[in-house]
Amino acid sequence: METYKAKMFEIALRVLAQGRVDAVLGFQRGTVPMTVQPILIREPEEADRLHWDSYCSINLANYLPKRREKLAVVAKGCDSRNIVLQILENQIRREQLYIIGVPCQGMADRKQVLSQLGGRRLLGVRETSTHLHLAGEGFVETLERSRYLQENCAICTHRNPVLFDELVAQPKPEQGDVDRYEDIRAIEGMNDHERWLHFQQLLDPCVRCYACRNACPMCYCPTCFVDDSNPQWLGKSIDRTDTSTFHILRAYHLTGRCTDCGSCEQACPMGIKVRQLTKKLEKDVKRLYGQEVGLTLEERPTLDIYRPDDPQEFFK
Amino acid sequence: MTKRVITKAELPNILVRLMDHYRVYAPVLQNDMINFQLLAGDTQADFSLPNTRLSPKTLMLPQSERMFEFTLDKAGGQGRILQEIEKDYSPRAIFGIRPCDAKAFQLLDLNFDTDSYRDAWWVRRRQITTLVGFGCSEPCDTCFCSSVGSGPFSPDGLDVIFTDVGENYLVDTLTDKGERLVALVSAEGEAEENVVATARELKKAAVKSISSVVPTESLDKHSVSALFEAAFWDGVQFACINCGVCTFVCPTCWCFDIQDEVSKDNGVRVRNWDACMFSLFTLHGSGHNPRSQKLSRVRQRFMHKLKYFVDKYNSGAACVGCGRCVQQCPVNIDIREVFKLMNDFKV
Numbered sequence: 001m002e003t004y005k006a007k008m009f010e011i012a013l014r015v016l017a018q019g020r021v022d023a024v025l026g027f028q029r030g031t032v033p034m035t036v037q038p039i040l041i042r043e044p045e046e047a048d049r050l051h052w053d054s055y056c057s058i059n060l061a062n063y064l065p066k067r068r069e070k071l072a073v074v075a076k077g078c079d080s081r082n083i084v085l086q087i088l089e090n091q092i093r094r095e096q097l098y099i100i101g102v103p104c105q106g107m108a109d110r111k112q113v114l115s116q117l118g119g120r121r122l123l124g125v126r127e128t129s130t131h132l133h134l135a136g137e138g139f140v141e142t143l144e145r146s147r148y149l150q151e152n153c154a155i156c157t158h159r160n161p162v163l164f165d166e167l168v169a170q171p172k173p174e175q176g177d178v179d180r181y182e183d184i185r186a187i188e189g190m191n192d193h194e195r196w197l198h199f200q201q202l203l204d205p206c207v208r209c210y211a212c213r214n215a216c217p218m219c220y221c222p223t224c225f226v227d228d229s230n231p232q233w234l235g236k237s238i239d240r241t242d243t244s245t246f247h248i249l250r251a252y253h254l255t256g257r258c259t260d261c262g263s264c265e266q267a268c269p270m271g272i273k274v275r276q277l278t279k280k281l282e283k284d285v286k287r288l289y290g291q292e293v294g295l296t297l298e299e300r301p302t303l304d305i306y307r308p309d310d311p312q313e314f315f316k
Numbered sequence: 317m318t319k320r321v322i323t324k325a326e327l328p329n330i331l332v333r334l335m336d337h338y339r340v341y342a343p344v345l346q347n348d349m350i351n352f353q354l355l356a357g358d359t360q361a362d363f364s365l366p367n368t369r370l371s372p373k374t375l376m377l378p379q380s381e382r383m384f385e386f387t388l389d390k391a392g393g394q395g396r397i398l399q400e401i402e403k404d405y406s407p408r409a410i411f412g413i414r415p416c417d418a419k420a421f422q423l424l425d426l427n428f429d430t431d432s433y434r435d436a437w438w439v440r441r442r443q444i445t446t447l448v449g450f451g452c453s454e455p456c457d458t459c460f461c462s463s464v465g466s467g468p469f470s471p472d473g474l475d476v477i478f479t480d481v482g483e484n485y486l487v488d489t490l491t492d493k494g495e496r497l498v499a500l501v502s503a504e505g506e507a508e509e510n511v512v513a514t515a516r517e518l519k520k521a522a523v524k525s526i527s528s529v530v531p532t533e534s535l536d537k538h539s540v541s542a543l544f545e546a547a548f549w550d551g552v553q554f555a556c557i558n559c560g561v562c563t564f565v566c567p568t569c570w571c572f573d574i575q576d577e578v579s580k581d582n583g584v585r586v587r588n589w590d591a592c593m594f595s596l597f598t599l600h601g602s603g604h605n606p607r608s609q610k611l612s613r614v615r616q617r618f619m620h621k622l623k624y625f626v627d628k629y630n631s632g633a634a635c636v637g638c639g640r641c642v643q644q645c646p647v648n649i650d651i652r653e654v655f656k657l658m659n660d661f662k663v
Contacts, residue, residue: 030648032458037648038555058647062557115348119365121457205347207370207379209560209591215646227596235577236588237380267646269369269561271348 001127004102005052007168008074011100012047015072021098022069025060026050033125033134034110038063050074054127057107057150059263061217065091073097076104078152078261080161081294082217085257088300091220101164103172106146106153107262108132111271113148116141152262152275155180162295184280199244199277205270206243208236212274213250215267218257225249251277256285256302259294317489319507320498324483330501331361331411337500338446339408341375343368352410363412366456367638371567372410372417376424376441379564381587383437383574389581398585403437409446409497416459416636418447418473419466420567423636426629427570446497449474453522458639460528460652465632468522479515486515530655532633535626538661543623544615548657553614555647560591562641562649563617568634571597592616618654 012024027036029051036056040063041047052074060073061082075083080101086092113132114122126133132143146154155178160171187195210226213219226234226246235242251258251274258278265275285291288311289302322330334340335355342361344353349369350362384398421442428438452459452468461467471477475494479486486507489495563569573590576583590597593614598607607613625634635651642650 031650031653032642032648035648040554119454121454123457205349207560207564209564210594211557211559211561211646214557214559227594229596229599235586236573236575237577237586238588239380263646267557267559267561269565269644 001053001129004168005050008050008052008100008102009047011166011168012041012050012072013044015098016041016044016047020070021072024050024072024074024100025063026074026100027052027056027060029053030055033122034108034113052102054105054108054132054145055110057153057262057266058215059217059261061086062215062263064097064217065220067092067096070096071098072100074100074102075161075164076102076107077156077158077160077162078104078259079217080163081158081259082261084163084294084297085218085259085301086220087297094297098166099161099164101161101167103161103167103169104153104156104159105129105172106149106156106159108145108148109150109153110266113143116143116148150262150266151273152260152265154178156260158259158292158295163297181279181283183276184283187276187280199248200240202272202276203244203247204240205272206238206247207270208238208243208246209269211267211269212247212264212272215263216254217261217263218254219250221253225253247274247277251281254278255281256289256291256293258282317491317495318498318504319512320487320489320502320505321507321511322478322485322487322502324480324485327485328361331355333501334409334411334497337407338497339404339406340411341372341408342411352413355411361412363450366452366454366459367414367416367640369640369644370565371420371638371640372413373420373424373567373569375410375445376421376438377428377570377572377589379589381437382584383587384585386583386585387581388578388583401584403440405440405444407444407446409448411448412450413447413474414452414638415449415468415470415472415474415477416461416466416638417567418449419461419470419636420473420638421447422473423568423625423631423634424570426631446475446493447473448494448497449477451477451479451519451522453480453518455522455526456639456643457527458642459526459637460530460639461637462523462526463528463530463532463655464635464637466636468526469519479518481511481514481518484511486511528637528639528652530637530652531659532622532655534659534661535622535633536630538623538658539663540619540623540627542663543658543661544619546657546661548661549611549615552618552649552654552657553611556593556610556614556649557647558593558595558610558613559646560589560593561644561646562651563591563593564589565640565644567636567638567640568621573597592620614649618651618658621651622655622658 015021024041028039028049030036034055059079061079087094120136122136124135130145132145134141285302291302340355341352342355343350345362350365351368351370352372382401385401386398428435455468471490475491477488489498571590572587574587576585599605621634
């Protein structure tokens with residue numbers, strides 16, 4: 001991690017000093033252990049605030065749409081795929097960006113680590129490439145990093161940036177042998193009634209704070225459908241119908257666009273596994289159209305292209 | 317008021333006995349998080365964590381309050397007349413509330429229960445509720461209650477306070493309401509001096525263990541417009557994604573929106589939590605939005621809590637230092653840092 005940070009710093013300093021970019025979008029260390037904050041660095045003197053560790057999970061592509069200046073942006077595999085999509089969807093131009101690619105080893109799940117502590121006060125964390133070290137009053141604990149990854153990171157098959165100007169390290173070997181859809185198959189195996197109950201239970205804790213939507217780099221609509229007031233499509237209460245409609249429709253808007261970066265789940269204050277909705281759609285897109293989204297600038301998102309061999313009969 | 321001792325082993329039975337007299341709300345573990353829930357049947361209370369994920373604000377100001385119902389059908393002579401929806405005002409107890417959250421209710425009284433305006437539902441719910449607090453022997457590293465007029469054992473707003481003294485709880489009753497509740501489950505009898513002394517030491521240690529401190533002394537001295545125009549807001553707001561996490565987990569954020577939900581001829585008027593983080597919050601009917609930019613929304617949240625409220629009520633900041641927003645913000649916007657920026661602001 002330290003070598004990543006040093007290289008990131010070196011690149012940031014260089015591109016700022018050369019006037020190659022107006023600012024660098026990256027992370028700074030958070031005020032609480034295992035937190036980070038996205039930061040925009042404009043001056044070379046501030047470049048040493050750039051930070052990197054296992055908790056840089058929030059997707060920085062979320063900060064790009066509609067920006068006008070030239071930006072260097074720190075991008076993991078997933079962030080880079082979202083950048084590809086945003087370029088294809090005209091939210092940002094390739095020429096504006098200097099992509100500092102980060103070969104990712106998966107992000108650690110802060111909530112899982114915290115639950116391991118069982119309320120004990122954490123004073124500091126350290127990490128190596130294989131372990132997370134936690135220190136608190138009267139205890140030191142070492143956790144195996146690979147067992148505390150975010151769920152989406154544990155099953156990620158695109159950890160290396162797919163689009164970049166420079167990498168902070170050599171690409172990592174990609175995980176080949178992962179089963180991305182174990183949970184989705186379990187839901188597919190349910191009958192209608194069971195599935196409905198499952199989704200109700202899944203979404204019941206939702207407080208409609210929209211953190212999932214607002215953390216999502218693909219949710220950039222100028223006015224989200226839940227915020228439309230004329231007509232108002234949805235009630236504002238925590239009525240099940242309205243809450244479920246929000247989540248289900250949001251997922252559909254992400255069909256063929258979601259890269260499973262996991263920002264939605266990381267942002268959710270109630271621990272809702274909203275990816276169960278988007279992953280099903282990802283699986284279907286892969287099955288029906290053979291597409292994994294955001295891997296190349298040469299291929300548009302599935303649902304905004306037409307091909308004569310479209311599997312849907314009504315298209316022909 | 318009295319000081320008694322209750323053994324920890326008795327607590328589950330005590331809760332069951334209280335349920336004969338009160339609707340008892342207590343922290344309950346569900347979906348991997350602890351939140352206040354109505355105890356019923358064999359639901360187990362869980363007092364293991366200092367703070368519930370959501371504050372108990374929802375028990376006084378429900379996230380979605382069905383206020384009135386109405387019909388559009390004029391046939392029965394009741395067309396378009398609001399009928400208040402009946403609410404349960406039987407006695408209830410919030411058991412295991414932390415001092416910060418009780419303090420938050422007092423701060424919200426300043427808004428909902430005033431000489432010129434009384435929110436009937438808020439006032440009524442406050443009246444029927446007995447607050448049984450648990451002192452915090454082990455505050456979190458994000459707790460800063462003692463900087464903002466509360467503290468890990470602050471009695472403010474509580475009717476009873478429990479102190480964990482090993483095998484037992486020392487139970488301090490603080491009000492008549494509290495005395496009535498405790499009398500139902502515990503015989504008279506003063507706690508022995510050594511227990512009281514142990515509790516006193518624990519309290520001192522708890523106060524000392526709070527490592528997080530925010531400055532507040534200059535908040536009321538700055539000019540509103542100078543703070544409003546301060547350059548630091550640009551840095552504060554950059555990372556914000558304008559979600560509602562901070563406001564929804566906050567025990568003192570009280571803003572709401574009122575909507576009529578109508579289906580065919582029948583409607584309900586609902587009051588829902590709202591959040592100044594949302595752009596819709598200030599969107600005018602004309603389409604104009606005075607807070608169309610993220611910066612103005614972020615600034616509003618902190619100016620309201622740490623400046624406008626301070627100036628208007630002269631009761632400190634609208635923050636009780638529970639640390640929930642610090643823990644839950646997905647992008648680590650830390651209100652303690654904003655306290656420093658605002659308090660130490662120089663023109």
